[in-house]
């Protein structure tokens with residue numbers, strides 16, 4: 525079953541799926557995640573912010589359905605397969621898997637901005653500093669990313685996921 529196309533779906537991820545939240549942020553999706561979030565708060569937040577809930581908890585999933593909240597219950601336990609399930613169910617084909625890459629902090633979901641690399645001189649190992657040109661900083665928690673790690677991680681993941689996505693989505 526596929527849901528209607530969501531151009532820029534926003535997610536809220538259940539406490540058990542922290543790695544999935546991190547990956548969705550890496551792809552640029554606005555993704556709420558707290559490791560200690562309780563069900564009641566999660567439901568309130570999903571409703572208030574129109575977020576798609578991703579959970580492995582069948583009981584919670586049932587409650588969400590009854591509250592008419594869009595929820596996904598991935599059947600796999602393998603990270604890559606879970607991501608593919610989520611993206612396929614939201615009809616995100618590999619044409620548009622990266623709506624806004626390099627825009628979200630994987631730690632806190634804050635927005636990233638590019639900064640002059642000299643401003644991050646204290647946060648980047650010297651050997652790396654000389655080789656890189658693009659530096660991002662999170663506007664919320666100030667974590668620094670550079671093209672070596674961040675972009676390579678995204679590219680590797682995207683290539684792997686693209687192999688498994690429905691090419692045409694539901695068009």
Ligand SMILES: [Zn+2]
Pocket residue numbers: 629630631632633634662663664665666667
């Ligand atoms: Zn951050």
